[in-house]
Amino acid sequence: MSHNTFGHLFRVTTWGESHGPALGCVVDGCPPGIPLEEDDIQVWMDKRKPGQNKYTTQRREPDQVRILSGVFPREEDGVQVTTGTPISLMIENTDQRSKDYGDIKSKFRPGHADYAYYAKYGIRDYRGGGRQSARETAARVAAGAIARKILTAILGDGVEIRGALVQMGPHKLTLPRADWDWSILEDNPFWCPDAATADMWAEYLDGIRKAGSSCGAAIEVQARGLPAGLGAPIYGKVDAELAQALMSINAVKAVEIGDGMDVAALTGEENADEMRMENGKPVFTANHAGGVQGGISTGQDIIARFAVKPTSSILTPRDTVDLDGQDTSVITKGRHDPCVGIRAVPVGEAMMACVLADQLLRHRAQTGRVAGLDLGR
């Protein structure tokens, strides 16, 4: 990862500002011959796009993705496939509502990166946050759609990357993971796998929204159906790369793998994920490790969580300073999500998909295999 590019073999470079003409990404290193239409990407874009219910910003962006390069119809059946050359994706910004940016031009909004960007660059596109804006994550979701395609093309349909909201404000989802109902995820506006919790969150978030306030959230993302063996120790460990990928998402302040921060309170006996043979294959009787040991996948579900801080734009004035070095205060009006963490669910999934696709290609490079080795020689 460097500057605006991440990945080693499956590489994604994103560009664009919130209120510029467009944003997008270049996805490089994709294997050739994988069927890919704009619709394959659009379906994931639509999960993230704003304005879908009262809990997300009312900015209306169709977030229509265009493929500008890197695909071609194969001769045998005309199906459009990847060519192995860079795939350029572009999303035009359409709802760049004209407004007076007077205040934001010169005042640093607390919680936002305004001051940090100024201190670094001395210049920034302040319209909608410019490059700091979470709008950049649209490009990540587009890239993630391609990463999913790669995982499936190589490993088959058993691979699944999925995510859910597991905490909103102070309210954690307390239902044990085994009891989550993934089928209802799209039936509530929160990607919540428990209907009762979703109702409770709706009530809570209504209060937050009406108060012009905002709240934080936590998201869990899971990868299922992956082989043991993915990961490139020591500094390309799969969990270390997930940590970087998820922490790079706007407003994220923590990343956990498996039991996460709670491992501090465990004993060695509790922490050890024991193993048994089952139908000729090793299985684990627990997954405190979140599917990763020594930075390498064990074949269990890979489990990661991340915390998203509250949306920084709120209607209560906050003390701040301005470009002239004067004390002042600021209110950030505008169209904002009261809980930006909700829309981070598809973004977290996308980042996990990108990391795993990249690791899979690197694993295939070094070992010539895509699966882990079997036991019983």
Add this chain to the structure above:
Amino acid sequence: MSHNTFGHLFRVTTWGESHGPALGCVVDGCPPGIPLEEDDIQVWMDKRKPGQNKYTTQRREPDQVRILSGVFPREEDGVQVTTGTPISLMIENTDQRSKDYGDIKSKFRPGHADYAYYAKYGIRDYRGGGRQSARETAARVAAGAIARKILTAILGDGVEIRGALVQMGPHKLTLPRADWDWSILEDNPFWCPDAATADMWAEYLDGIRKAGSSCGAAIEVQARGLPAGLGAPIYGKVDAELAQALMSINAVKAVEIGDGMDVAALTGEENADEMRMENGKPVFTANHAGGVQGGISTGQDIIARFAVKPTSSILTPRDTVDLDGQDTSVITKGRHDPCVGIRAVPVGEAMMACVLADQLLRHRAQTGRVAGLDLGR
């Protein structure tokens, strides 16, 4: 970060196994002209080295570091300085106690990376964990010593990287950060900034140790005296790189920046770190963000925490399987730390120093400055 190298301009490549002839690292990209003796590195090695008290492994390693390249006496005063060429550091392994590895050869120890390494590589050096061993972190500490030198050479003596244990097993340090007594850190075996907590931990850990058990821990690392502006958004954010660097340390399962996982429970009002001018400079009235906004340092203290799982080697037998795909159980005898998290403190500091030195060089490259911009044009 890739394979066994991390960093972009300040780059560290580590090598070596727990029970091989030696381990070490190559530190590349160091600015020229920085005074560097082996003693400058050794002082940090000694903080991490094993066998210093009853709470760390009784393996006795002098962990004596040798500089094999990259330094030369400058003509004016004979002081040995860096030349800007790669600095090769080597630490010979001396206490490779000969023993029977029979069990470990063929049984996968739960909680260890044995199975994952096998599934990936099909071969591993099982002596002391081979490359999986936390002994690798000695090389990180050596590299971190050089990173500290760079930070000080460029930014002056005001820069400080420091760490403390903040949780042992279920027992958190509850003293507010402002009241920590950093002067007593080396007076207890835990890098604990509170004497009473240290006593309590000692009692707890004695119990764990005598039971042949182990416990997890959490560590906080802080960087003080850094300018605003460090960080390379979007995918080279300073917090994202800290997350990867800290998560890459053996047994780490979570990384937090600032308020970490707790941000999920905050409101926007609570989360906003407000600003005021003080003596002509902007100051923050809180630091929920941990010194990073939008992936760029704000000039506040950079605060990161990470959780280390319990040492996997315990005296209670655990169910597992073996290379032949048979159910079995295993006990890991040997010399182990009951709380490996203690020795992770200097490792976490070293990784933070390396990330920040690298970011500082990249910031200087892009902007021509090492400091953030002042306000009041």
Add this chain to the structure above:
Amino acid sequence: MSHNTFGHLFRVTTWGESHGPALGCVVDGCPPGIPLEEDDIQVWMDKRKPGQNKYTTQRREPDQVRILSGVFPREEDGVQVTTGTPISLMIENTDQRSKDYGDIKSKFRPGHADYAYYAKYGIRDYRGGGRQSARETAARVAAGAIARKILTAILGDGVEIRGALVQMGPHKLTLPRADWDWSILEDNPFWCPDAATADMWAEYLDGIRKAGSSCGAAIEVQARGLPAGLGAPIYGKVDAELAQALMSINAVKAVEIGDGMDVAALTGEENADEMRMENGKPVFTANHAGGVQGGISTGQDIIARFAVKPTSSILTPRDTVDLDGQDTSVITKGRHDPCVGIRAVPVGEAMMACVLADQLLRHRAQTGRVAGLDLGR
């Protein structure tokens, strides 16, 4: 350099096919605050664009570049400057003349990369060569324009990157370098610094063109006004990076620095570029080294040359095979340059500018300086 990205800190990622909707690049790592308008880039695009005289392809492409991100008007004067975030550049393809690609779909054109791409990817966009097409170099020229801006912004107006054609087919420019007339470069269609040679080449190339044939060429590019000290030994030597950058241009088969292949025939006495002090500064009495010693610039002009093979599309049928593994032959009709090397001049300049801008930023990162050290302590 990897896949479709090159550079370390100043990074360029290109994308697009010859006959797709557009092509472009993302330029990342640019210092902030550098004035940049589309016109600053367009002036260099116009040097490379096709259809300007009878010696270049009659494909008519305006090659109009659009800046999609990474710039913003600065507040003090409204001048549009770089923000330090990625600059996305797009060039729409307009002259995608519809035609029957029947032959080229299934036959491998000798001299082209058709077979190699098929063997690697199994699929390719055969329209106009797809990604193999030299049309990709338009994106390099756009990036090079920004690299020039960086060099000037940091080093001042004394920096100059310039190139000339020095051989067409068998006819070398024999005029000594010191006598070249750079002022006439744009007065002939060949970027030739000698009018008599240009006339001779015109006559030769007319013959080639009328015969439906093609010829090779050699280009020299020079960088003037750079400080001593640029280069990152051992594997980031400035000449090694120039070699890669120039060899990556379509149809290039050789790269020389300074005396190039001729150094094999020199003696040590002849090869040594001696030094004298002049006005308090070291000067060299010769430049066999082409301005680079040990991979580091010496402050002399950096001189590189590269050879471009003849355009592979010719009107004489050539033996080849097809996708079905059958012997056949092929003629490549279409609009082609009889000497594609001519249009490689601005491309070579652009690549040199990009390499040097990247090296300059890396040098500043490591040493804190942009100039070499003076003598006489």
Add this chain to the structure above:
Amino acid sequence: MSHNTFGHLFRVTTWGESHGPALGCVVDGCPPGIPLEEDDIQVWMDKRKPGQNKYTTQRREPDQVRILSGVFPREEDGVQVTTGTPISLMIENTDQRSKDYGDIKSKFRPGHADYAYYAKYGIRDYRGGGRQSARETAARVAAGAIARKILTAILGDGVEIRGALVQMGPHKLTLPRADWDWSILEDNPFWCPDAATADMWAEYLDGIRKAGSSCGAAIEVQARGLPAGLGAPIYGKVDAELAQALMSINAVKAVEIGDGMDVAALTGEENADEMRMENGKPVFTANHAGGVQGGISTGQDIIARFAVKPTSSILTPRDTVDLDGQDTSVITKGRHDPCVGIRAVPVGEAMMACVLADQLLRHRAQTGRVAGLDLGR
């Protein structure tokens, strides 16, 4: 490639100075399970090592390589194999003859990188050239030995990397490539595939040596038995990476692929390597391209040449300046090769092997194949 590391997946980091305690490299990303003993590496070290005949420096270095990590005996037969973790190789310097460096400390030797290193770093290890010394290439040869092992392990015994001297001073090897006698390569001190030429060179070089002079040389390296499809366009083209790798060798000033600089003089008809089917496989009737089209291997022999400038250390005094900015002159006494190009043969082979092993792994990553696609669907 960056700083002192090259390669993407097969990565080599070298370190060490000419007269320091040791030099070496870390070879990372090697596939696991490949048999590797120190002798496998030593055999190539011995080809490069100094003091073997009167035409190479009389410095006597055993150049004994030690493997410090990354290998382990496999259980089934005890054969030592790679584990997939970093392989650290060390070569101790033994013949660091003590001497007075007075002159070289302060005078810049023309042709050497003394001045460039000073201008960049302000400090350098002047003993034997320090990091500038061609002694660094010993580490490349060691890494190349491992690269060869990888190529053979994946592709079989048909792969061969070999090199020969093709020009000494003004005397080119004129024998057509098809008539070279590779069996006599080790029978003469020049890696010359033609006995008569070797005799002529011997006479020429005796004169050079006795005059205290030196001469340049050109080397050709070839890779045989590789599949079509290796190369990662656009910026990871296999020829572009060869150009960088070979140009990074000390004293190299030019790199050619296939016909090299001579392509400038060809017509399109001459340049097109035509194809025919033979025994169900496509074959080329010529190889002007040197086995690479569009940056991808065609399955033909990959042919590269590079020119090495004369050894800069000669017995004739040369004008120069010193650290104080004073005019002076210098003679470089010592033990030097009159034609350093001779010992560059195994170095060039090693660099080619490293580039190709890296490309092979990347190709396998992206396509899941190690061979090119067959024709005749």
